[in-house]
Amino acid sequence: MRWSNYFLYTLREVPSDADVISQKLMMRAGLIRKVAAGIYNYLPLGLRSIKKLEQIVREEMNRAGATELLMPAIQPAELWMESGRWQKYGRELLRIKDRHDRDFVFGPTHEEVITETVRDSINSYRQLPINLYQIQTKFRDEVRPRFGLMRGREFIMKDSYSFHTTRESLDQTYEAMRKAYSRIFNRCALDHVPVEADTGNIGGSASHEFMVLAQSGEDAVVSCPHCKYGANIEKATSKFFDDETEPAPAAAVEDIHTPGTKTIDDVGRFLGKPTSQLVKTLVFDTDLGPVMVLVRGDREGNEVKIKNHLGAQWMEMLPDTRFEEATGAPIGYCGPVGTKCARVLADYSLRGRSNWIVGGNRRDTHTANVNPGRDFPEPEYGDFSTVFAGDPCPRCGTPLELYRGIEVGHIFKLGTKYSESMNCVFLDEGGERKPMIMGCYGLGIGRTVAAAIEQSHDDDGIIWPMPIAPYEVVVTVVGKDENVVRTANEIYEKLLAAGIEVLLDDRDERPGVKFKDADLIGFPLRIAVGAKSLAGGNVEWSWRRDRAKQLDAPDAVTARVIDEVKAARSQGL
Numbered sequence: 001m002r003w004s005n006y007f008l009y010t011l012r013e014v015p016s017d018a019d020v021i022s023q024k025l026m027m028r029a030g031l032i033r034k035v036a037a038g039i040y041n042y043l044p045l046g047l048r049s050i051k052k053l054e055q056i057v058r059e060e061m062n063r064a065g066a067t068e069l070l071m072p073a074i075q076p077a078e079l080w081m082e083s084g085r086w087q088k089y090g091r092e093l094l095r096i097k098d099r100h101d102r103d104f105v106f107g108p109t110h111e112e113v114i115t116e117t118v119r120d121s122i123n124s125y126r127q128l129p130i131n132l133y134q135i136q137t138k139f140r141d142e143v144r145p146r147f148g149l150m151r152g153r154e155f156i157m158k159d160s161y162s163f164h165t166t167r168e169s170l171d172q173t174y175e176a177m178r179k180a181y182s183r184i185f186n187r188c189a190l191d192h193v194p195v196e197a198d199t200g201n202i203g204g205s206a207s208h209e210f211m212v213l214a215q216s217g218e219d220a221v222v223s224c225p226h227c228k229y230g231a232n233i234e235k236a237t238s239k240f241f242d243d244e245t246e247p248a249p250a251a252a253v254e255d256i257h258t259p260g261t262k263t264i265d266d267v268g269r270f271l272g273k274p275t276s277q278l279v280k281t282l283v284f285d286t287d288l289g290p291v292m293v294l295v296r297g298d299r300e301g302n303e304v305k306i307k308n309h310l311g312a313q314w315m316e317m318l319p320d321t322r323f324e325e326a327t328g329a330p331i332g333y334c335g336p337v338g339t340k341c342a343r344v345l346a347d348y349s350l351r352g353r354s355n356w357i358v359g360g361n362r363r364d365t366h367t368a369n370v371n372p373g374r375d376f377p378e379p380e381y382g383d384f385s386t387v388f389a390g391d392p393c394p395r396c397g398t399p400l401e402l403y404r405g406i407e408v409g410h411i412f413k414l415g416t417k418y419s420e421s422m423n424c425v426f427l428d429e430g431g432e433r434k435p436m437i438m439g440c441y442g443l444g445i446g447r448t449v450a451a452a453i454e455q456s457h458d459d460d461g462i463i464w465p466m467p468i469a470p471y472e473v474v475v476t477v478v479g480k481d482e483n484v485v486r487t488a489n490e491i492y493e494k495l496l497a498a499g500i501e502v503l504l505d506d507r508d509e510r511p512g513v514k515f516k517d518a519d520l521i522g523f524p525l526r527i528a529v530g531a532k533s534l535a536g537g538n539v540e541w542s543w544r545r546d547r548a549k550q551l552d553a554p555d556a557v558t559a560r561v562i563d564e565v566k567a568a569r570s571q572g573l
């Protein structure tokens, strides 16, 4: 492609509403353009990277035995009513009406449509397992669309769905998909970790997220440097509380006057005790009523774990306005003894401990030497707190490390959630009707491209991994000298003939502008043809990643660059 004939305009200015580096660079390099909040144009250059990633994804899906199809973006509401998600999905679901006043949705995901498709076509165990995928545009009306393609409202996803007769068969496909995902991210040269993820209320099912490690990541993940245990912070556990120490003998309950101590730190300071010796009380409002959760004073409650334990549909911190009425205690002084909360949960960090210091349920009062079972009913113990960096790994005890990550893929053993509600059944060998067992596997295409930039850039621009670079090579025409123009064109034609993805920068621009743009866009390999070196019979070439310039005759450079591209293309294969 000749740049003079191309739709590619870089921006000097950093867009004011861009908040992460990949978004700034994608906009400045002319890859994407914002049309509305969370809705983008993929400009020609950006589209090339998207298409290249899609191709890698296709190759790996096909290799793993999945079959491509394409489902509609607009889906009838009836299917969502069948699955029950018409009511449950909330405001991320874009609901629309057609001219006959019939309800539709713009698909945020496709479990309903695929389940309906498969139940219509498959009825025997002989036709299973099957794994179907598509690469398609989704719409989710995210509360806070941001970070460019990383959290858009309209975005491209690869989603696959597998159907099975047995759990073992699902396990096999799940494993094949896990491997395929690793291959995809390796081929994109992405530093990534698969981590265990929360499965919500579905229960019993496994789920992994693929995280690209990056400071700007919205997720926190823990990882064990020794045994490779990895989990999303929402789900991560540690061995921290396994060491049962002999509890001190129970002492007599004692009220302490603690005026003006509303937070756990206030109480610690007031009593001259570390917060680890206190008990923190959290109260949540849930569809099951107010729930009290007790954790050791220096730990944090983990809402995802708590909500899963309760099996609650919704849960939030109890608002101040309802606090006294719901708990019977003033804010800051709430505790388990005589509480109005119907359920009291306690984190493992408190198990086996005696003589707790807790809120006294009266203003300016805490109570010491409170013992569960004696002074209030035994609470429901469980893992309700968030892992901290340095906590021992649950598998091997090594101190855990904490990272920020970008979730680029998510694989999930769904079980029979959709097949049961939507009656997607098969006849087994004995002629018995059974719900199919399902798995689903998502991968964000735009988010992965953005994550690659997030991981690989410098102050001047993007440093593309070759397999998803929009062009592999740029040939820069430096100046207007006839010989220069002719040589650059010859090199360009030879690269094209060799199947190299090359852009010829033949614009009428100053060399400085061209070089700056080449850095910003981040073509992995660059060839510059200028009068000075050409007078000595040479042209210049360099890698974007180190920019070390090398000189050689045009034919030698052309041959070398073709070799380099071919070697780099097979990266991770």
Ligand code: ATP
Pocket (backbone or CB within 6 Å): 109, 140, 142, 149, 150, 151, 152, 153, 155, 157, 407, 408, 409, 410, 442, 443, 444, 445, 446, 447, 448
């Ligand atoms: P998140 O927690 O980031 O909202 P999710 O759990 O809702 O993600 P899934 O429903 O599992 O995501 O979707 C599969 C994949 O689609 C994700 O791993 C991610 O790569 C991508 N994805 C999800 N939401 C968005 C979005 N708003 N913009 C871009 N990509 C997205």
Ligand code: MG
Pocket (backbone or CB within 6 Å): none
């Ligand atoms: Mg989401």
